[in-house]
Amino acid sequence: MHIQVQRDVDDIVAFSDHYLSRSRYVKRAVARYRLFGALAIGGVTLLVTFTMAPDIALFGTIMSLVATLGFASQAGGIVKRSRRKVIRRLYTAGKNSPALGKMELEVQETGVITRTDTTETRIAWSAIQDIVSTQEHTFVHLSPLRAFIIPHKKVVEGSLPALLAEVGRLYHPTNTLPPGTL
């Protein structure tokens, strides 16, 4: 049973967003950024108000509060947008990556095989950590940072629901790769 999909930079960006929303490490880093950023902005605004314009202290305090809350609410979005920009730049500037373009996924008794124009990967069931589906993508996770991306709208051959049903039937978390090479 196999399917063929076509992937582009938007799919990598979608995976990056998915990673950011799940990773505990990233969540902690964003929380730190949010806290220190908000404190710095609020603190500086308050300091400036009370030392340079104490006669408008109430207005300054309100502005400081607005700036602090504004930054705190936008911090996650700032991190996400900055990461999206970096990914787009890296993938459009470099050489053609095996992470882009056509990919074939084949399900076998022993695991999954993926093929692109230049690579072929055999993945034992034991190496698959999780399979997560969102509205537009299915991510076959080998680790939180690494996954095969299946964009639902870009399946050019085969049936994704049938493939996922086959994965559900054959998946065995202790299965390793049998001897033999590609």
Add this chain to the structure above:
Amino acid sequence: MRIRFDIALEDLIAFEEARIADSADVRKRQNGFRRFVTGYLLLAPVLLVAFSSMQAYWLPVLLISAALSALFYRAYPGMMRKRLRRGMHMMRDEGELGLSLGEAEWEVLETGLITRIAGLETKLTWAAIDRIETTPDYTYLHIDSIQTCILPHRRILSGDLSAFLTELNRQFPPRPSLFATPTLPSADPN
């Protein structure tokens, strides 16, 4: 020809440090932040004092600000290195570096290279590999701007490293250099 080796967290940290040192983009961002905070630490307290009722204290404030900003400027690269190490340790502890650590194997074929690590076997044709970079401690196989495979020279479990690298460089097809001087046809006087 095969080689088996171990990848430790220290190797991933060394690679990330090399990548940061190599990336003009990251360097530019970090230097910008470094200069901004240094300038901010130097000027902000002095300006605040200058416009407040504590104007008489501008000189000691300036001296303290200058000391703090110089301290920050000097300590910043070390802070960044520590932050990277802490981040990588946290990622390892959270299980985010699975399939990047542990025993791995590379096998050179005429048509490409096979990498094996914990239940994952990938065959890369030579066309899939952007470039191979060898330093005294590591060999890096750059697949694209983001994906890189690492061979730490000091953690070989089996196989002959120098013979392997010779074979790898012999098989990896040379790419035409962008900076190669073109050979122009010589003018024929006849």
